[in-house]
Each structure stands twice: as C-alpha cells, then as structure tokens.
Amino acid sequence: MIIQLTGNVTYPITLDPTVWIFDDRKILLEDAFSKNKTDIESVEADELEKAAERWSREIYQQKIKPPINKSISRLEGKKILTNSYVMPINDFINHAEVKPDAKNATLVTKNEEVNISLDELRNCYLMFAYNGKPLKEDGPVYFYYGDGSNKDAPIKEVQKIIVN
Numbered sequence: 001m002i003i004q005l006t007g008n009v010t011y012p013i014t015l016d017p018t019v020w021i022f023d024d025r026k027i028l029l030e031d032a033f034s035k036n037k038t039d040i041e042s043v044e045a046d047e048l049e050k051a052a053e054r055w056s057r058e059i060y061q062q063k064i065k066p067p068i069n070k071s072i073s074r075l076e077g078k079k080i081l082t083n084s085y086v087m088p089i090n091d092f093i094n095h096a097e098v099k100p101d102a103k104n105a106t107l108v109t110k111n112e113e114v115n116i117s118l119d120e121l122r123n124c125y126l127m128f129a130y131n132g133k134p135l136k137e138d139g140p141v142y143f144y145y146g147d148g149s150n151k152d153a154p155i156k157e158v159q160k161i162i163v164n
Contacts, residue, residue: 017134026087028085029084029085086144093121103118104118106162
C-alpha cells in the first residue's frame, strides 16, 4: 500500500496513502474537478487561516500548561469515513526536488506503464480513499489528471512514479 517516487529526483521518497486520510491537504473527490476553482482556493485559504490560528493557540497553550492531544470529533470522524478523497501530488514532488533536466514521468501500474508530462504529474490528483476506505482491490491509488479529463476512467493500481 505504498508508492515510490523515484527517478530523476534529488530525494526519492516513499508515499503512504493510508495516512493521508488525516492530512489537511486532502480534497473531496467531488470538489477536485469542480468548475469553480476559486471556491476551492477560498476554502483552502480559510483552512490555512484556521491552521495558523490553531498554531498560535497551541504555542500560547504550551506556555501556560502542557499540550493536550485533541482527537477528531465524532462528526468529523463520520464525515471522513463516508467520503471519497484525493490528494494533490505537487507538494510531494516539491519535496523530492525534481532535477532541472527532468521532462516526463512514468506511472507504473500492476499491468502497464503510462508516460505523462511532468506538468501533468504536478497538477494531478491521487485518489486514496473511496467512501472513507483505502483502495485495497485496485489501489493503492488512482491517478486523475488535474483537468478531470479521465474522471470517469482513472489510471488504477499506480504503484510507482518514476520521474524521467
């Protein structure tokens, strides 16, 4: 259930989609391909603002008393376990530091290899949860182009991403 990001990068990394369900960068599948990207961007800005407030609150609380681990509320947990999510991959690509001469990428699946441009890779989404559950049968992730052109037929069983 892991994916390797290797090839023409400074730092090859291993991705574990099973922990992305708790990642704040995840996006609801139905929101990823909505026509109105400004709404998504405003939601992301609101989430960043909330995260900054939480950070400030945590720093303040640490000065006063020991920090307390807060769990997810029941409502948040229920929402997580019923929705389908995708993860933008661009942050991971930035962390791997793609070398300047890289132009393409290869998606290695169980049965084939799919060549895509580096720009397509940077703008893609990886679906990691369907109805709140990991993609065990034909996962670990599905690959969706950022424009949603393969929304109805994603590339399934992506096991490795090689930057060329």
